[in-house]
Amino acid sequence: MEDLLEILRDLHPEVDFETCDTLIDDKILDSFDIVSIIAEINDCFDVTITAEKITPQNFNSAEALYALIQELEDEE
Amino acid sequence: MQNHVLDYMDQIVAVKPDKIAFANDKEALTFAQVYGQSRAVGTFLHSQGVYKKPVVVFMNKHPREIAAFFGVIAAGDFYVPIDEEMPASRIQLILENVQAEVLICDAGTREATEKFDYHGKVVLYDDICLTTVDDDALWDIRSRAIDTDPIYIVFTSGSTGVPKGVAACHRSVIDYIEQLSEVLEFDGDTVFGNQTPLYFDACLKELYPTLKFGATTYLIPRELFLFPVKLVEFLNDHGINTLCWVVSALTMISAFGTFRTVVPKHLRTVAFGSEVFPIKQFAAWRAVLPQARFVNLYGPTEGTGMCCYYRVDRDFAPGEAIPIGRPFRNTEIILLNEKNERAGQGETGEICIRGTSLTLGYYNNFEKTKEVFVQNPLNTAYPELIYRTGDLGRYNERGELMFVSRKDYQIKHMGHRIELGEIEANANMVEGLRLSGCIYDDIKGKIVLYYVGNVEEKDLAAALREKLPRYMVPNRMVRLEQMPLTANGKIDRVNLKQSYQGGGGTLK
Numbered sequence: 222m223e224d225l226l227e228i229l230r231d232l233h234p235e236v237d238f239e240t241c242d243t244l245i246d247d248k249i250l251d252s253f254d255i256v257s258i259i260a261e262i263n264d265c266f267d268v269t270i271t272a273e274k275i276t277p278q279n280f281n282s283a284e285a286l287y288a289l290i291q292e293l294e295d296e297e
Numbered sequence: 298m299q300n301h302v303l304d305y306m307d308q309i310v311a312v313k314p315d316k317i318a319f320a321n322d323k324e325a326l327t328f329a330q331v332y333g334q335s336r337a338v339g340t341f342l343h344s345q346g347v348y349k350k351p352v353v354v355f356m357n358k359h360p361r362e363i364a365a366f367f368g369v370i371a372a373g374d375f376y377v378p379i380d381e382e383m384p385a386s387r388i389q390l391i392l393e394n395v396q397a398e399v400l401i402c403d404a405g406t407r408e409a410t411e412k413f414d415y416h417g418k419v420v421l422y423d424d425i426c427l428t429t430v431d432d433d434a435l436w437d438i439r440s441r442a443i444d445t446d447p448i449y450i451v452f453t454s455g456s457t458g459v460p461k462g463v464a465a466c467h468r469s470v471i472d473y474i475e476q477l478s479e480v481l482e483f484d485g486d487t488v489f490g491n492q493t494p495l496y497f498d499a500c501l502k503e504l505y506p507t508l509k510f511g512a513t514t515y516l517i518p519r520e521l522f523l524f525p526v527k528l529v530e531f532l533n534d535h536g537i538n539t540l541c542w543v544v545s546a547l548t549m550i551s552a553f554g555t556f557r558t559v560v561p562k563h564l565r566t567v568a569f570g571s572e573v574f575p576i577k578q579f580a581a582w583r584a585v586l587p588q589a590r591f592v593n594l595y596g597p598t599e600g601t602g603m604c605c606y607y608r609v610d611r612d613f614a615p616g617e618a619i620p621i622g623r624p625f626r627n628t629e630i631i632l633l634n635e636k637n638e639r640a641g642q643g644e645t646g647e648i649c650i651r652g653t654s655l656t657l658g659y660y661n662n663f664e665k666t667k668e669v670f671v672q673n674p675l676n677t678a679y680p681e682l683i684y685r686t687g688d689l690g691r692y693n694e695r696g697e698l699m700f701v702s703r704k705d706y707q708i709k710h711m712g713h714r715i716e717l718g719e720i721e722a723n724a725n726m727v728e729g730l731r732l733s734g735c736i737y738d739d740i741k742g743k744i745v746l747y748y749v750g751n752v753e754e755k756d757l758a759a760a761l762r763e764k765l766p767r768y769m770v771p772n773r774m775v776r777l778e779q780m781p782l783t784a785n786g787k788i789d790r791v792n793l794k795q796s797y798q799g800g801g802g803t804l805k
Contacts, residue, residue, distance in 0.1 A: 272555035
């Protein structure tokens with residue numbers, strides 16, 4: 222989780238990712254961020270987030286995103 | 298002879314008044330509605346005595362914003378689009394440059410207008426679009442129109458930190474729309490899916506052909522570009538068959554394997570440009586749309602929009618570049634070498650544009666205009682302007698024009714044209730920062746800023762976020778003890794780039 226938070230904080234130092242659960246709803250993340258996050262997660266966790274997993278629900282909070290990473294890790 | 302862009306609208310409203318012209322995911326305007334509202338806006342501006350003047354349009358991206366643009370033109374004025382995506386400091390510079398008497402806003406942007414130091418009149422679109430149309434006044438304005446009068450000003454990155462406003466006229470826009478429509482084969486059945494913002498020239502590709510042919514344009518909600526599956530579903534649901542997008546929006550879809558889940562059903566034309574299309578991604582698009590025509594477009598804002606095209610007619614190997622091809626009809630590309638002579642066979646030269654598609658130049662900035670809108674050096678007999686793009690090109694063995702590189706420090710990043718100098722100029726204004734040097738990693742597509750000074754990386758990032766548009770904020774910031782300088786004391790970007798490529802981002 223700490224690795225993920227670091228990736229997110231690099232993009233938006235001003236956001237408290239441990240509590241924020243409206244990253245998409247409040248338009249905090251934009252398409253630049255999504256592309257960067259997916260690339261960084263791929264590098265860091267060695268999992269591939271494919272198109273059908275790129276949904277507002279999965280990116281709305283760090284927690285949801287971390288759950289997605291774990292789900293993908295379990296599949297592999 | 299057509300001498301006015303709104304002639305397109307007058308003709309189509311008589312034929313297809315009830316067809317949807319512009320829509321988003323929630324609302325649509327028919328041609329009759331666009332016509333009626335734009336004439337109301339035009340009448341209002343006329344009643345305010347605003348004629349041949351810039352009018353700022355600060356609205357959320359919406360079909361009504363487009364009607365506002367046409368309304369400004371109907372009044373004999375020219376529109377200056379600004380947007381909440383732009384940082385406040387940039388909007389302020391634009392307002393100072395154009396000195397508009399009227400700013401049109403909507404309910405969503407009204408509050409934001411109060412933050413600016415602006416002394417003109419602020420009016421609400423929803424109020425002024427109810428003005429009773431004065432046909433006689435609008436007819437009189439139209440009858441006095443000259444096709445070299447400006448119709449809009451859009452702002453592009455300037456290396457000194459001040460954006461430059463490119464002003465375009467009826468004539469250049471009509472020329473562009475006619476040539477582009479021929480190349481991309483638009484018609485009355487065309488359904489555009491607009492991706493690009495309305496505050497750049499890129500959206501001309503959809504706005505005016507929609508009027509010309511009675512086509513339909515859907516403004517795709519910004520947030521869909523975060524979610525590729527939903528994005529493709531949107532295209533399918535609305536029967537969108539034509540895309541003119543930046544490459545990064547297209548690769549966003551293909552790179553995440555979207556086509557395994559959903560495939561675009563109706564697309565027949567995919568035009569792209571503004572940056573290199575990685576061949577692997579391009580091949581994925583072609584594989585899923587074997588019947589569609591793919592066209593690479595090239596052109597600077599100063600040439601109204603696009604000036605060259607290449608219809609893809611063969612396969613490309615990974616790493617190979619897709620040509621920018623050949624100029625549109627009625628435009629000439631002159632490659633000038635360093636001696637200001639026509640470049641020879643296979644020789645690299647600066648891409649210069651000659652023709653009606655040249656814009657009027659930079660608004661309120663004769664100095665910058667004169668630097669790049671210059672007398673054609675090949676013509677010593679009469680005045681003739683060409684635009685020097687600063688892009689270097691050469692012809693390949695097939696006779697196709699290839700983009701080689703930039704002469705200066707301008708880059709293309711996520712489809713946006715950026716002067717690295719503008720990023721540095723803004724960084725240098727941050728308190729505690731002494732010196733900065735910006736480079737672009739064109740392989741990974743990242744902007745990297747090196748700096749010297751007493752500022753933390755994250756504070757610098759926060760400061761730059763307030764000054765620069767999102768796409769210009771560096772992806773990486775690296776603090777240095779000392780900035781490498783060239784012999785004559787300038788920042789040594791070559792050295793910065795070499796050490797960056799050497800890995801780690803630290804300098805030896």
